[in-house]
Amino acid sequence: MDVTMTVNGVESTRDVEARTLLVHHLRENLDLRAANVGCDTSSCGACTVLLDGEAVKSCTVLAAQAAGSEVTTVEGLAAADGTMHPVQAAFRAEHGLQCGFCTPGMVMATVSLLRDNPSPTERQVREGLEGNLCRCTGYHNIVRAALAAAETQKPVSA
């Protein structure tokens, strides 16, 4: 079946099998490989992307279900001139990645978290990211990165 969606601002139509998962569609049909497949149980969050602005585990969504939607992957976060998104910059500055496998999902989950709660407490960050697992167990710096990104994104008061 033909499935049309807008991914990182670019509309594309592909012929996909009905059973194709969104993560496989992104990786194999659209060559966007940041969203990783880390589990078979919908539990690791490595495949997290934004679907119409909401963080979803893209291994739990059929590509066909995303037809007509806006999808954002970590490849679509940086500005056109290459300037990193504040969350990406914070992960870099705070050493929020080790092997990097979980990082795309962590970054997208953090973007969504901060959109819903621009000034989270540390506990709220930990709760908000608990659906994302880091096999390198580097949670401390990930949480620091999320808090640092929240600070960066705060509007400057006059």
Ligand code: FES
């Ligand atoms: S690959 Fe989607 S949650 Fe693990």
Ligand code: FES
């Ligand atoms: S940085 Fe390696 S899995 Fe998280």
